[in-house]
Amino acid sequence: MENILYLGGPNIASEIYNKEYANARICGAEKWRKPLAKFLRQPHFIVWDNGDLVTHEVMGGLKNVYAIGAGMVASLTNESATSKSVYFAHCTSEMIFITHLLAKNPEKLAGPLLADTYVTLLKGRNAWYGQKLANGELTLDMGDSIKGKGMIQGVSAVKAFYELLGQSHLSILHPEEKKPVAPVELCPILKTLHKILISREVPTEAILQALRDETMNDPRDRIEIAQNHAFYMPSLLGQ
Structure with missing residues (x-):
């Protein structure tokens, strides 16, 4: 599962699209999740990373x-x-x-x-x-x-x-x-x-x-x- 990642909420996709403030989690191997979390983060979309x-x-x-x-x-x-x-x-x-x-x-x-x-x-x-x-x-x-x-x-x-x-x-x-x-x-x-x-x-x-x-x-x-x-x-x- 080294190259598998999971991106989830808490959020509703349509509300993210409308730029409502939201959080998300990206999970998986550290070498992938940390740079991707940083890449995806925006002022209205805060992405955390997690290993589970x-x-x-x-x-x-x-x-x-x-x-x-x-x-x-x-x-x-x-x-x-x-x-x-x-x-x-x-x-x-x-x-x-x-x-x-x-x-x-x-x-x-x-x-x-x-x-x-x-x-x-x-x-x-x-x-x-x-x-x-x-x-x-x-x-x-x-x-x-x-x-x-x-x-x-x-x-x-x-x-x-x-x-x-x-x-x-x-x-x-x-x-x-x-x-x-x-x-x-x-x-x-x-x-x-x-x-x-x-x-x-x-x-x-x-x-x-x-x-x-x-x-x-x-x-x-x-x-x-x-x-x-x-x-x-x-x-x-x-x-």
Whole structure:
């Protein structure tokens, strides 16, 4: 991965184009990221550099996954701040859990990483897509390349992460049932998004049912599982 770089937010591309003040991070090998960060920096576009490429790549994909669900929740609850905050708590705990499987010492979901997730759930094209699906202005049959918006990356990312974490040879101990399960079984929001977008088993309203499941644990429990156990599985990304 010596020659791979990641450039991410927190920002919205259209607002950068309009020269609104923004921050970004470029991640990868030091010999590339530092000169490029300096080259890209402008008065309205401040670019930081960071060496944790894997965490940023994983989080960069996951934020698009969960942004679709955020858009659905916003539309289905008439922009309820409470419902959106409940969703945010659960989806970020799943993001942390998944990242600990894929990165050896992942950076915490805080600062720029958290801000990038927040802005994507707030206004990105994936959140917009989720809203339009939930209110009926778009349908899944229209595909994930939308005129005027481009590719909705979160749709294919839902499929990719679900299949990656659902492989039959992977297993972790379920904290309550005390039996081995695939990692995806501890990610109810990801599972629900897969049922809505990929297998098309349930309508968009299922995202609210997943949030309101009385058996769902405190999101903090999922984070503690990830942080307190040796979950890192380098084979998942061929490392």
